[in-house]
Amino acid sequence: MPVGTRGAVKGITMAQLDQLGAEIMLANAYHLHVRPGDEEIALAGGLHKFAGWSKPILTDSGGFQVFSLSGRRTISEEGVVFQSHLDGSPLHLTPESVADLQARLGSDVAMVFDECTPWPIDHDIAAAAMRRTLRWARRARDRFETLGSGPAPGVLRATPGQAQFGIVQGSTYKDLRDESVAGTVAVGFEAYAIGGLSVGEPSEAMYDIAGHTAEQLPETAPRYLMGAGMPNDLVEAVARGIDLFDCVLPTRNARNGQLFTRQGPISIKNARYARDPGPVDAECECPTCRSHSKAYLRHLFMAGEMASGILNTVHNLHFYLDTMRRIRKAIEFGIFEDFRREFLDAYL
Amino acid sequence: MPVGTRGAVKGITMAQLDQLGAEIMLANAYHLHVRPGDEEIALAGGLHKFAGWSKPILTDSGGFQVFSLSGRRTISEEGVVFQSHLDGSPLHLTPESVADLQARLGSDVAMVFDECTPWPIDHDIAAAAMRRTLRWARRARDRFETLGSGPAPGVLRATPGQAQFGIVQGSTYKDLRDESVAGTVAVGFEAYAIGGLSVGEPSEAMYDIAGHTAEQLPETAPRYLMGAGMPNDLVEAVARGIDLFDCVLPTRNARNGQLFTRQGPISIKNARYARDPGPVDAECECPTCRSHSKAYLRHLFMAGEMASGILNTVHNLHFYLDTMRRIRKAIEFGIFEDFRREFLDAYL
Numbered sequence: 001m002p003v004g005t006r007g008a009v010k011g012i013t014m015a016q017l018d019q020l021g022a023e024i025m026l027a028n029a030y031h032l033h034v035r036p037g038d039e040e041i042a043l044a045g046g047l048h049k050f051a052g053w054s055k056p057i058l059t060d061s062g063g064f065q066v067f068s069l070s071g072r073r074t075i076s077e078e079g080v081v082f083q084s085h086l087d088g089s090p091l092h093l094t095p096e097s098v099a100d101l102q103a104r105l106g107s108d109v110a111m112v113f114d115e116c117t118p119w120p121i122d123h124d125i126a127a128a129a130m131r132r133t134l135r136w137a138r139r140a141r142d143r144f145e146t147l148g149s150g151p152a153p154g155v156l157r158a159t160p161g162q163a164q165f166g167i168v169q170g171s172t173y174k175d176l177r178d179e180s181v182a183g184t185v186a187v188g189f190e191a192y193a194i195g196g197l198s199v200g201e202p203s204e205a206m207y208d209i210a211g212h213t214a215e216q217l218p219e220t221a222p223r224y225l226m227g228a229g230m231p232n233d234l235v236e237a238v239a240r241g242i243d244l245f246d247c248v249l250p251t252r253n254a255r256n257g258q259l260f261t262r263q264g265p266i267s268i269k270n271a272r273y274a275r276d277p278g279p280v281d282a283e284c285e286c287p288t289c290r291s292h293s294k295a296y297l298r299h300l301f302m303a304g305e306m307a308s309g310i311l312n313t314v315h316n317l318h319f320y321l322d323t324m325r326r327i328r329k330a331i332e333f334g335i336f337e338d339f340r341r342e343f344l345d346a347y348l
Numbered sequence: 349m350p351v352g353t354r355g356a357v358k359g360i361t362m363a364q365l366d367q368l369g370a371e372i373m374l375a376n377a378y379h380l381h382v383r384p385g386d387e388e389i390a391l392a393g394g395l396h397k398f399a400g401w402s403k404p405i406l407t408d409s410g411g412f413q414v415f416s417l418s419g420r421r422t423i424s425e426e427g428v429v430f431q432s433h434l435d436g437s438p439l440h441l442t443p444e445s446v447a448d449l450q451a452r453l454g455s456d457v458a459m460v461f462d463e464c465t466p467w468p469i470d471h472d473i474a475a476a477a478m479r480r481t482l483r484w485a486r487r488a489r490d491r492f493e494t495l496g497s498g499p500a501p502g503v504l505r506a507t508p509g510q511a512q513f514g515i516v517q518g519s520t521y522k523d524l525r526d527e528s529v530a531g532t533v534a535v536g537f538e539a540y541a542i543g544g545l546s547v548g549e550p551s552e553a554m555y556d557i558a559g560h561t562a563e564q565l566p567e568t569a570p571r572y573l574m575g576a577g578m579p580n581d582l583v584e585a586v587a588r589g590i591d592l593f594d595c596v597l598p599t600r601n602a603r604n605g606q607l608f609t610r611q612g613p614i615s616i617k618n619a620r621y622a623r624d625p626g627p628v629d630a631e632c633e634c635p636t637c638r639s640h641s642k643a644y645l646r647h648l649f650m651a652g653e654m655a656s657g658i659l660n661t662v663h664n665l666h667f668y669l670d671t672m673r674r675i676r677k678a679i680e681f682g683i684f685e686d687f688r689r690e691f692l693d694a695y696l
Binding site for chain 2: 006007008009010011012013014015035036040043044045050051052274275277287291292293295296298299300302303305306307308309310311314
C-alpha cells in the first residue's frame with residue numbers, strides 16, 4: 001500500500017497513483033483528524049470523495065504516531081492524551097474515538113488503536129503494552145459493531161461495509177506474540193496485522209517474529225506486516241506468510257534520490273551517472289524509465305527540480321507495486337521459491 | 349511557452365506537459381550552460397533527447413539572467429564576464445559563444461544574446477544598451493550562419509534547422525524602439541522578440557510599447573513578447589499584434605497557491621475554501637478540476653504536500669494554454685474583439 005498519510009501520496013497525484021496500478025492506499029486517521037479534521041472530511045462525503053481516490057483506503061489508527069511523534073503524552077487505561085504535533089493542543093484518543101473518527105473518514109479498512117512499543121524494550125513493559133492493546137482491541141471491536149448496527153450519535157458513517165483489522169503486538173518476544181495472537185483472534189476481526197516491527201530491530205529478528213506470528217494467524221484472513229520494508233524484506237516476509245504491506249521507503253527515498261532497481265538501490269546523485277544515457281532499470285516499464293535517462297534524473301536532483309521528486313516517486317512506487325505483482329504471479333505459477341532466490345541473488 | 353528553465357517545467361513532468369497540449373517549451377541556455385553544461389547535453393544527443401521532450405524548444409540566451417542574477421559583472425563590447433550564480437566562478441559570454449552553446453543544446457529556436465535593461469532607466473543608457481544589442485545581433489547572426497553552413501570547431505550541432513530570433517530593445521522610449529526595430533530587421537532573423545518589457549513598468553506602458561513595436565515588425569514572422577504576463581496581459585498583447593509569450597507566472601504562482609480562473613485569480617489558502625466542494629473553475633477541463641475540490645486543494649496547500657504544487661501547476665498551465673487556444677479560435681472565427689471584451693469583463 002502506497003502511503004498517503006494526509007490524503008495524498010507524497011510526490012504524485014491520485015491520477016498518477018491510479019496509473020501505476022495501485023489497488024489500495026494507506027492514510028492516517030490521526031493526521032487527518034488533526035488536519036483538515038475527520039468531521040470536515042465526513043462533510044465532504046468521506047475520504048474517497050475528498051481525496052479523489054475511488055479505490056480502497058486503509059486508515060492506520062494513529063497508534064504509531066502517538067508513540068513516535070509526541071514526547072509529551074499521558075497514557076491511561078482509558079486512552080491517550082497528548083499534544084498535537086501541529087499546534088500543541090491536547091488531543092484525547094481512545095479505542096472508541098479512533099473507531100468513530102475512522103467511521104467518519106469512511107475508509108474501507110480501519111486499524112484498531114494500539115500501543116506500539118519501541119525496540120529494544122523490556123519484557124515486562126512489552127507485556128503490559130501488549131495486554132493493554134488487547135483490552136483496547138475488545139473495546140474497539142465493540143464500538144465498531146455498534147457503529148455497524150445503525151446510526152450512532154455524532155458519527156456520520158461515510159461508507160458502509162468498513163472492515164476492522166486487529167493488531168498483534170509483543171515486540172520481539174515470542175511468548176508475548178503468542179499471547180497477543182490468541183487474544184486478538186479471540187476478539188475476532190476481518191483480518192490481522194503485525195505491529196511493533198520495523199522499529200529498528202535487526203532484519204533477522206523481524207523475519208523471525210513475523211514468520212512466528214503469521215503462522216498462528218487464520219489462513220482465511222490477510223496478514224499485514226505494518227511499516228515494512230525494503231524490497232528484499234517484502235519477499236522474505238511473503239515467504240513467511242505475509243500478504244500486505246505499507247511503507248514510506250519508496251516515496252521518501254525517492255525524494256532523497258535513492259532509486260530501487262532489480263540489482264539493488266542506487267543513489268542518483270552519484271557523479272558516475274552524470275553521462276549515463278540509460279534508464280534507472282533497463283527492465284523497468286515505468287513512465288520514468290521509459291522516458292528519461294539517469295543523466296537527466298541526476299541533473300534534476302542536483303538542480304533541486306520538483307520533477308526529480310515526481311519522477312523518482314513514480315519509479316520507486318512502480319518498483320514496489322511491480323515486485324508485489326511478480327510475487328503474486330510466482331505464487332500462482334507455483335514458482336515462488338525460484339523467484340525468491342533469483343530476486344534476492346540479483347538484489348542483494 | 350511553459351518555462352522549463354533548467355530542462356524541466358517546475359511542478360510537472362514532460363509527460364504531464366505533453367498531456368496539457370503544450371506545443372513548445374522554453375529553456376534557458378545560460379542555466380543549462382552552468383548546470384549540467386551544454387557540452388554534456390550535446391553528448392547526450394541534445395536537449396530534446398536529454399529532457400525527453402520531442403516537441404519544439406526555444407532557448408533564451410541568458411541575457412536577462414546576466415543582468416538580473418549577478419551583481420558583479422563586467423560588460424564590454426566583446427561580451428560579458430560575470431560570476432556564476434551557482435559557485436561564483438567566472439563565466440565569459442559573447443554573442444558568438446551563446447550562439448555556439450545553443451547550437452550544442454540543439455534547440456529549435458535560439459534567442460540572440462542581448463543587453464536587457466531594467467526599468468526605469470535613463471534614455472542615454474537605454475540607447476547605449478540597445479545599440480550594443482544591435483551590434484551583438486549582427487555578430488550573433490554571423491556566427492549562426494557560420495554554424496549553419498557546416499561543422500564548426502568545438503560545436504557539436506545537435507539538431508539541424510535551428511532558427512534564430514532577434515530581440516528588440518529600447519526600454520519604454522519609442523524613438524529607441526524604432527531604431528532597434530530598423531536595425532534588428534536589417535540584420536534579418538527568422539522572427540523577432542520584444543525584450544526589456546515586463547521588468548516592472550506599468551501595464552499601460554507595456555501595452556503601449558509592445559503595440560508600437562509590434563506594428564513595425566514584419567507581418568510574416570512571429571512576434572514574441574518576452575516575459576509577459578498575467579492572463580489579461582496576454583489578451584491585450586495579442587490585440588496589439590503579439591503571437592508568442594513565455595512566463596513563469598502560471599508555474600510559480602501555482603506553487604504559491606494562486607490559481608487562475610475565468611473570474612480572476614484566487615488564493616487557495618483562503619479559509620473560505622475549507623469546505624468548498626466545487627472545482628477551482630467550473631468551466632475548466634483540466635485534470636485537477638475534473639478530479640479535485642477546492643477544499644482538497646486547500647488542504648494539500650496548508651499541509652505542504654507536494655501534490656499541491658503538482659495539481660496547481662497542472663491547472664494554471666492548462667489555464668494559460670487554454671486561454672491561448674481560445675484566443676486563436678476567436679481570431680480564426682473573426683470574433684477576437686468580442687472574446688477580448690468578454691474575457692476581460694469576467695477576469696478583471
